[in-house]
Amino acid sequence: MVNAETRTGESMLLAYIPFMQDDAADRVLEAVARQLIAKGHRVEGFIQHAEKDEGQCCGAVDLEDIATGRRWQIMQALGAHARGCRLDFNALSDAAVFAQTRIGVQPDLLILNRFGKGEAQGGGLRSVFEAAFVAGVPILTSVKEAYLDDWHAFAGDLSQTLPAEVEAVLDWSLSAVVRAGRTDDAA
Numbered sequence: 448m449v450n451a452e453t454r455t456g457e458s459m460l461l462a463y464i465p466f467m468q469d470d471a472a473d474r475v476l477e478a479v480a481r482q483l484i485a486k487g488h489r490v491e492g493f494i495q496h497a498e499k500d501e502g503q504c505c506g507a508v509d510l511e512d513i514a515t516g517r518r519w520q521i522m523q524a525l526g527a528h529a530r531g532c533r534l535d536f537n538a539l540s541d542a543a544v545f546a547q548t549r550i551g552v553q554p555d556l557l558i559l560n561r562f563g564k565g566e567a568q569g570g571g572l573r574s575v576f577e578a579a580f581v582a583g584v585p586i587l588t589s590v591k592e593a594y595l596d597d598w599h600a601f602a603g604d605l606s607q608t609l610p611a612e613v614e615a616v617l618d619w620s621l622s623a624v625v626r627a628g629r630t631d632d633a634a
Contacts, residue, residue, distance in 0.1 A: 459605065459606070459607050459623075459626075460580075460583065460584070460585040460586065460623050460626065460627055461580065461585070461586045461602060461605050461606040461607070462585075462586070462587050462588075462606060462607040462608070462609050462616075462619050462620075462623070463562065463587070463588045463589060463590045463598065463602075463606055463607075463608060463609065464476070464587075464588075464589040464590070464608075464609050464610070464611050464616065465589070465590055465591075465592060465595060465608060466589055466590070466591055466592070466611060467591070467592055470497070471611045472589035472611055473494065473495050473496070473497070473560070473589075475589075475611050475612065475613050475616055476494050476495075476558055476560060476587065476589060476616075477494045478613045478617075479558070479587070479613060479616045479617050479620055480492075480494060480513050480558050482613075482617055483555070483556060483617070483620060483621075483624075484513075488555040488556060488624060488629075489514075489552065489553070489554045489555045489556075489629075490513050490514070490554060490555065490556050490557075490558060491512075491513060491514050491546070491549045491550070491552065491554035491556075491557050491558075492512075492513050492546060492549075492554075492556075492557045492558035492559050492560070492575075492587075493510040493511060493512060493513065493542065493546065493558065493559060493560045493572075494510075494511050494513060494558065494560055495508060495509070495510055495511075495560040495561065496508070496509045496511060496518075497509075507520060507522060508520070508521050508522040509521070510539075510542050510560060512542075512545065512546070512549075513558060514549065514552075517545070519538045519539070519541060519542040520535070520538060521534060521535050521538045521539050521542065522534060522535060523535045534564060534565060536565060536570060536571075539565050539570070539571050539572070540570065540571075542572070543570075543571065543572050543573075543574055543575050546559070546572065546575045547574060547575050547578050550575070550578050550579050550582055550584060553582075553584075553629070554584055554629075555584075555585070555624045555627075555629040556584070556585050556586075556587060556620055556623065556624055556629075557575075557579045557584050557585065557586045557587070558586075558587045558588070559572050559575060559576060559586065559587075559588045560588070560589065561588065561589055561590070561591070562576070562588050562589075562590045562594060562597070562598050562601070563590075563591060563594050564594070566594075566597070566601070567594050567597035567598075567601075573601070576588075576601075583627055584627065584629075585620070585623035585624060585626075585627050585629070587609075587616065587619075587620060587623075607619065
């Protein structure tokens with residue numbers, strides 16, 4: 448994904464929130480998306496909702512499309528004693544295809560809930576990250592600490608680290624929208 452023209456901080460259009468616990472990053476991404484939409488910006492991508500299911504090893508995880516509200520359940524229910532990966536790669540792939548088509552609407556910002564296991568392995572939403580980057584759409588995501596090395600191998604020095612704080616992420620997002628020249632239709 449490296450491009451010499453995007454190495455300067457002034458043109459950096461890729462940022463991530465490192466996290467250990469999912470909830471904080473999810474809440475920040477959702478709050479930023481809602482505030483940008485309220486300001487008239489076109490925001491595409493996904494926010495994540497996790498729920499604890501009784502009798503299951505882990506909870507249900509949905510991806511919600513920010514613009515349409517459509518949801519994908521991306522975790523498989525494998526039973527109370529399951530130990531393997533519960534990520535439903537088929538559901539994640541379906542969501543990725545949907546998101547990639549939405550880049551064509553020329554959003555002001557793309558929020559992708561995670562760069563995680565699927566993306567680290569070359570799948571998941573990785574193609575969506577790449578398509579948005581090539582299209583010059585600013586991208587905001589979160590990366591669990593376990594996948595930071597994979598993130599850095601993918602993004603190189605093209606991304607900026609942000610704290611899990613709504614105001615800091617909103618400031619970066621608004622600045623990135625301006626740098627990308629995507630302010631024409633904003634309120």
